[in-house]
Amino acid sequence: MPKATRRKFPVTLTGRHDGSSSTPRASRTVIRKFHTLLKQQKSVQGDALANVNREIEELGGLEAYQRMSCIGQSSDRGGGSEKVLIGWLKQMGWAGLVAKENEKERHRLLEVGAVRPDNYGDCASWIDVMAIDLHSRHPSILEQDFLLMDPGQHREAWDIISLSLVLNFVPDGEDRGRMLVQAHSMLRLGGLCFLALPLPCVNNSRYITMEHIRELMDAIGFHQLEERWRPGGKMAYWLYQKKTPQEGCHGERFSKKKVLRQGNRNNFHILVT
Template sequence: MTAKKRPKLLSHGRPPIINTKERERMSSKQSRNTIRTHHTLHKQRAAALKKGDKTLVENIDKAIEQNGGLKAYQAASKQGQSKTRGGDSSKVLVSWLREAGVINSSPSTVRERKRNAPLRLLEIGALSSENEISKFPRIIDVTRIDLNSQGSDIEKQDFMERPLPSSSNEAFDIISLSLVLNYVPDAAHRGEMLKRIARFLRESPERFLRESPERFLRESPESNATILPALFLVLPLPCVQNSRYLDERLLLEIMENLGFCLTHCRNTPKLCHYLLQMVGKSNRVKTGKKMIRDGPAMNNFCVVVE
């Protein structure tokens, strides 16, 4: 008799383990459990909140704390970024920016002070300021935010409460949303997050070519920058490959409705990465929750745009 294939879980959105030492395997199992429990409790909390069940919300809050809270979740997520576990997802973004000629220099080995870089990137859900995308301070000025800051260069902020840019100087050329959308427990809130992203992106960086061509060309001489402004979106693979309510076609349709067009995509065994250029405005088409396929081991990940 053949063993039943285990279902893919959303919390499996992590690069594969390279180091096979028993100790590493144990800690990876623990971190997966912490991530999975945190996600499950947050989904239950969102449902209880919707029902207005205050007592249940309080009990779930206690359970979240007992699981170590956001701090333990971030520590577990950070393990997934370590070199022994496959590295950080921003490496994929850097490789695409290289391909497009936006980045053309080697990564900085020393930590440089913030420079007057031509491009601005907002990293939502930042766990570290030492990931790959942070190594090009002459070209990309990275602003990092997270619900719980783990360093002085990461601002503690909920993206959904970040004030809208008041000028294009405050807007961004790239927004990184890596393993954050799946953190949001409510499908309609995920849609709101994607809608809000567009309001933080500034028009084409060609503006820089007009305003300061020498500097832009000096820092990035080959650049055509035609893939910007863009959203770098990373999700656990099961969100699009194993959900009853979402597949890649629907995700890209939602993004198109919001004014984005896919320029790059790459799947690794556990993650899917997308680079989506903002090419226009939202057409205001709504997307509800609709079952598109079914199976016993499928998850219910969904994005609703209202």
């Protein structure tokens, strides 16, 4: 099974240190630096590439980056997003077994970017979870790159896919779009995609707005069911249901970056080609 190795954090966080003293501002600074270095990795060679790799290692490498992800899921930084998804599933009447081929089965949920193995432990009677991450820190989490999963093997195989605090850790806009398109392919018709992002990724981006992300998801083939965020908040949550996309609906509109807002903004964007 293909694997991928990426990620990072300050070299001072080594050994058993869990990075819990990291402030939100410090974490965001390191994340931005790491994303910049990842982009450079794709465009340089030789000594320049060696320097980029050295900088990544000096930031702490993969293990420290994973610790940062854990910190990012703490309750004071928008964590616990599974509670939002579970609440929506219960409201929709999904808190039970589903009839499939004359049998009753649990809903199959693919949790992408999992850093804890038991986020859905209380729902084990009606949710069957496969948790994956680029760098597993627990034997119950499969070490797997979502983008390298076999599209044929997983086509329409899942009832729910969770992309919570995932897209914002992907440094490339095209890969973010690929993740959303692949999630659509891997969901059964009527299946659900849960998306959670830091609110500034949308509300303070020069390339993304709430209306834009709704239209982009609709073009991919997702109908928005739920949306939750508040002005000044830290997180935004969405729940989408898979529908059949219109042929060629992506077009040029979502394949290139277009400035939608001026001013001091971030560069978060999603491209669908």
